[in-house]
Amino acid sequence: MSERQFKVVGHSEVKVDALALASGQPLFTDxxxxxxxxxxxxxxSPHAHARIVRIDASEARALPGVVCVLTHEDVxxxxxxxxxxxxxxxxxxxxxxxxxxxxxxxDRVAAVAAETRKIAEEAIKLxxxxxxxxxxVFDIRTADAPGTAxxxxxxxxxxxxxxxxxxxxxxxxxxxxxxxxxxAGFADSDVVVEQEVETQYGQHCPLEPHVTICRIDEYGxxxxxxxxxxxxxxxxxxxxxxxxxxxxxRVIKPRIGGGFGAKQEVLEDIVAxxxxxxxxxxxxxxxxxxxxxxxxxxxxSVSRVKxxxxxxxTLKALYLRVRTNTGAYGSHALTVVCNAGAKTLPLYRCExxxxxxxxxxxxxxxxxxxxxxxxxQGAFALEVAMDEAARTLGKDPVELRRALHIRExxxxxxxxxxxxxxxxxxxxxxxxxLSRCLDLGAxxxxxxxxxxxxxxxxxxxxxxxxALMQGSSIPEIDMxxxxxxxxxxxxxxxxxGATDLGTGSDTVLAQIAAEALGTTLDRIIVYSSDTDLxxxxxxxxxxxxxxxxxEAVRRTALKVRDQIIVVAARLLNxxxxxxxxxxNGTAAGRGKTVSYEDIARHALYAHDQFQIGAIASAISHASxxxxxxxxxxxxxxxxxxxxxxxxxxxAVDCGTAINPKLxxxxxxxxxxxxxxxxxxxxxxxxxxxxxxxxSFRHYRIxxxxxxxxxxxxxxxxxxxxxxxxAKSVSEICINGPLPxxxxxxxxxxxxxxTRSPFTAERVWQALQGRPA
Amino acid sequence: xxTVIEVNGKVHELDVPPDEILLDTLRALGYKGVKRGCETGxxxxxxxxxxxxxxxxxxxxxxxxDGHKVTTxxxxxxxxxxxxxxxxxxxxxxxxxxxxTPGIVLSAKALLDExxxxxxxxxxxxxxxxxxxxxxxxxxxxxxxxxADMMHRQGGQQ
Numbered sequence: 001m002s003e004r005q006f007k008v009v010g011h012s013e014v015k016v017d018a019l020a021l022a023s024g025q026p027l028f029t030d031x032x033x034x035x036x037x038x039x040x041x042x043x044x045s046p047h048a049h050a051r052i053v054r055i056d057a058s059e060a061r062a063l064p065g066v067v068c069v070l071t072h073e074d075v076x077x078x079x080x081x082x083x084x085x086x087x088x089x090x091x092x093x094x095x096x097x098x099x100x101x102x103x104x105x106x107d108r109v110a111a112v113a114a115e116t117r118k119i120a121e122e123a124i125k126l127x128x129x130x131x132x133x134x135x136x137v138f139d140i141r142t143a144d145a146p147g148t149a150x151x152x153x154x155x156x157x158x159x160x161x162x163x164x165x166x167x168x169x170x171x172x173x174x175x176x177x178x179x180x181x182x183x184a185g186f187a188d189s190d191v192v193v194e195q196e197v198e199t200q201y202g203q204h205c206p207l208e209p210h211v212t213i214c215r216i217d218e219y220g221x222x223x224x225x226x227x228x229x230x231x232x233x234x235x236x237x238x239x240x241x242x243x244x245x246x247x248x249x250r251v252i253k254p255r256i257g258g259g260f261g262a263k264q265e266v267l268e269d270i271v272a273x274x275x276x277x278x279x280x281x282x283x284x285x286x287x288x289x290x291x292x293x294x295x296x297x298x299x300x301s302v303s304r305v306k307x308x309x310x311x312x313x314t315l316k317a318l319y320l321r322v323r324t325n326t327g328a329y330g331s332h333a334l335t336v337v338c339n340a341g342a343k344t345l346p347l348y349r350c351e352x353x354x355x356x357x358x359x360x361x362x363x364x365x366x367x368x369x370x371x372x373x374x375x376x377q378g379a380f381a382l383e384v385a386m387d388e389a390a391r392t393l394g395k396d397p398v399e400l401r402r403a404l405h406i407r408e409x410x411x412x413x414x415x416x417x418x419x420x421x422x423x424x425x426x427x428x429x430x431x432x433x434l435s436r437c438l439d440l441g442a443x444x445x446x447x448x449x450x451x452x453x454x455x456x457x458x459x460x461x462x463x464x465x466x467a468l469m470q471g472s473s474i475p476e477i478d479m480x481x482x483x484x485x486x487x488x489x490x491x492x493x494x495x496x497g498a499t500d501l502g503t504g505s506d507t508v509l510a511q512i513a514a515e516a517l518g519t520t521l522d523r524i525i526v527y528s529s530d531t532d533l534x535x536x537x538x539x540x541x542x543x544x545x546x547x548x549x550x551e552a553v554r555r556t557a558l559k560v561r562d563q564i565i566v567v568a569a570r571l572l573n574x575x576x577x578x579x580x581x582x583x584n585g586t587a588a589g590r591g592k593t594v595s596y597e598d599i600a601r602h603a604l605y606a607h608d609q610f611q612i613g614a615i616a617s618a619i620s621h622a623s624x625x626x627x628x629x630x631x632x633x634x635x636x637x638x639x640x641x642x643x644x645x646x647x648x649x650x651a652v653d654c655g656t657a658i659n660p661k662l663x664x665x666x667x668x669x670x671x672x673x674x675x676x677x678x679x680x681x682x683x684x685x686x687x688x689x690x691x692x693x694x695s696f697r698h699y700r701i702x703x704x705x706x707x708x709x710x711x712x713x714x715x716x717x718x719x720x721x722x723x724x725x726a727k728s729v730s731e732i733c734i735n736g737p738l739p740x741x742x743x744x745x746x747x748x749x750x751x752x753x754t755r756s757p758f759t760a761e762r763v764w765q766a767l768q769g770r771p772a
Numbered sequence: 773x774x775t776v777i778e779v780n781g782k783v784h785e786l787d788v789p790p791d792e793i794l795l796d797t798l799r800a801l802g803y804k805g806v807k808r809g810c811e812t813g814x815x816x817x818x819x820x821x822x823x824x825x826x827x828x829x830x831x832x833x834x835x836x837x838d839g840h841k842v843t844t845x846x847x848x849x850x851x852x853x854x855x856x857x858x859x860x861x862x863x864x865x866x867x868x869x870x871x872x873t874p875g876i877v878l879s880a881k882a883l884l885d886e887x888x889x890x891x892x893x894x895x896x897x898x899x900x901x902x903x904x905x906x907x908x909x910x911x912x913x914x915x916x917x918x919x920a921d922m923m924h925r926q927g928g929q930q
Binding site: 012014015017018019020021022023024025026027028030031033204205206207208209255256257258260285287288501502503504661662664665668669670671672673695696697701702703704705707710712 | 802803804805806807808809810811812814815817844845846848849850851854855858859861862863864865866867868869870871872873874877895896897899900901902903904905906907908909910911912913
């Protein structure tokens with residue numbers, strides 16, 4: 001528990017942009033009117049796997065109002081990845097802007113820019129394409145079998161870091177890890193539990209679809225206003241794809257209508273090229289069905305887990321095998337599958353651990369980063385196996401986990417062995433509130449007297465739980481930075497590359513700045529993510545913003561604080577060491593007080609003038625895991641198989657919650673998304689690879705009436721490496737509902753749901769004794 | 773087609789193609805608080821009040837709106853003079869990305885106009901038809917209940 005008292009940190013300050021957003025101010029990418037703007041549309045592949053034998057855009061080009069048509073014949077072939085990751089990327093370079101081959105229904109074939117959206121839509125229909133249809137690959141289990149069609153047979157697809165990459169076997173990524181002696185561990189076990197689970201295609205569903213407006217500015221530079229989580233990676237990758245210098249590109253991130261990983265994907269290259277070719281502003285806005293099919297999805301997976309226990313509950317051996325389906329391109333293929341192990345296996349003490357992971361290409365939509373990022377798939381496997389193990393051992397699942405989970409001061413060999421596409425970084429746990437999460441969560445759900453509440457007859461109640469961990473940033477890879485300058489009135493501009501995509505990070509980071517600067521939140525003017533104006537940040541992913549960008553902000557603010565103290569000492573006629581900053585925008589010393597306004601005016605106008613200001617960066621040498629215990633109460637209708645979540649409890653240790661209300665919001669949103677993925681959400685494909693339900697009417701996400709009673713419990717700890725004790729909170733809780741609800745269904749009706757989503761049909765089939 | 777609509781009290785005399793949807797008309801007129809989320813009447817980000825009743829503006833043809841009164845989020849206040857529902861959304865943490873919020877605020881307003889003291893279940897029912905991917909609705913529902921309280925107290929003082 002934290003004994004530290006803060007003035008701004010730890011308070012539920014109102015989100016700095018909340019009033020403007022809720023009042024409908026024009027803050028989003030598409031909320032500007034640019035005269036002369038063209039509208040882009042993309043022609044998508046109708047085939048899962050085909051070569052373009054001939055493409056004729058002459059009729060489209062001749063249509064009045066069409067300004068530019070691009071096919072693979074018109075653009076440079078630059079192999080790259082769309083995964084917006086640090087450079088050099090761990091994802092394979094397998095995605096040119098446009099190609100002579102299409103690899104899924106919804107792949108890019110050509111692009112049009114026209115005076116109106118309607119004309120662009122007309123023009124798309126006039127492009128004549130002759131395809132040679134190829135055999136398609138859809139099955140995750142057999143995609144790498146000998147004799148299967150090769151999806152990336154182009155000679156220039158490659159990995160750019162030394163990692164396994166076998167496109168000839170449709171294998172986009174492979175990883176293995178052994179710690180201790182796995183065979184001996186299983187041989188020494190009294191009880192061995194094995195479990196296989198499978199997860200489905202799901203989409204992020206940000207309410208704002210991907211939208212980008214490109215224009216050439218008055219100096220001939222390309223300005224990209226875009227809904228992205230990674231503005232600096234967009235700048236780099238667009239420059240790479242278009243063959244122009246990075247200095248010719250400026251990326252502006254306005255307010256973003258949600259991302260959840262989908263907007264970590266750099267899809268801006270094509271609209272940038274249309275803009276460069278026409279010299280005119282061009283907008284590309286995805287429709288909802290395009291958002292489903294042609295942006296990115298969650299990697300579907302098949303996982304097998306094997307646990308070996310002594311009778312007393314000691315874990316002797318732990319093996320996890322995860323295969324993910326990366327779809328037509330290998331975006332995040334390696335790192336997501338690595339994380340399926342890296343974000344789960346360190347949770348329990350065990351000396352003998354094995355992990356095998358791979359990711360296969362198929363002719364289905366492209367998977368990418370999605371909140372949870374492998375942790376979702378891995379936690380499902382591990383936590384249902386833990387539940388089965390508890391049953392076999394005759395132990396309470398809460399107590400089994402309590403006895404085994406990693407503690408403060410302990411390390412795990414997994415941290416070192418398994419990183420993101422390379423070896424990981426050794427770390428000791430600096431803070432762990434998981435035991436307390438287990439206590440408080442169990443109390444909130446009524447775990448102790450659950451046996452008396454199951455019911456009989458048609459509707460059966462059941463209770464399930466799970467334990468979770470995630471990380472906070474990618475250690476020694478991610479970097480964040482910030483700059484702060486002081487203004488005449490004692491206010492501060494906080495400029496940072498950290499990317500608020502609706503999470504509230506602008507507010508959280510401003511709170512950190514205010515705390516370190518000794519002032520109030522209303523004196524911090526936040527501006528985030530403009531590659532011309534703000535310093536670098538890798539962007540909003542890997543649960544890094546509060547922990548890593550927050551630390552960069554804290555360091556910057558401390559540098560500025562030192563300068564404030566120097567000027568204050570001058571004005572107060574005292575030594576620097578005598579100056580105190582009580583936190584209200586004043587400095588005190590020798591019984592006198594000066595305001596920050598006095599200090600700023602003195603520095604800017606009076607004597608030895610200088611700009612009070614600083615820039616600083618942060619990388620981390622650890623990725624401290626947040627921890628959580630989730631509990632669900634479900635009701636299963638044994639006649640229909642329908643599952644209703646009655647109550648859901650999430651008890652979470654995210655270190656210091658910089659803004660408790662916003663932290664709760666992250667938890668509640670992640671849980672809602674997770675419950676949707678567990679019960680409702682699934683992209684369905686026909687036998688030709690066509691997605692049959694790319695709309696909210698047919699791909700249901702949780703609405704206000706679908707939600708269970710939600711209980712969110714913040715369990716404070718103090719992470720010594722984090723800014724003011726903070727760890728991450730954004731991703732961890734999306735990983736809970738799959739295992740938690742599967743475990744609750746098992747408790748209610750005795751059947752194990754291993755294939756998500758747990759639809760009424762699947763539950764009913766399982767109740768009839770058929771494979772789920 | 774000649775169409776006259778009143779938006780937030782301001783009369784607009786328009787000449788629109790017969791297939792233009794109200795969502796496009798409103799955004800072109802500068803009411804950017806009306807958002808495009810699906811264009812198929814499923815997400816609620818484009819919701820407006822049509823003569824006081826929530827509607828998906830992507831499902832309405834502008835030409836058929838002749839003589840109707842439309843309220844968009846811009847008609848409810850400004851950040852410096854916010855509507856109590858907007859205020860409560862901000863204070864309760866009901867705003868994350870904010871893309872769905874304007875539509876939800878309008879549906880909440882329509883509810884509170886009819887039913888100033890709703891139960892939580894009634895709030896959830898009124899917000900059904902709106903999707904939010906960020907918040908899990910918990911704080912949004914709380915915000916509407918809080919706004920009802922605020923409006924009741926403000927009304928009581930007058």
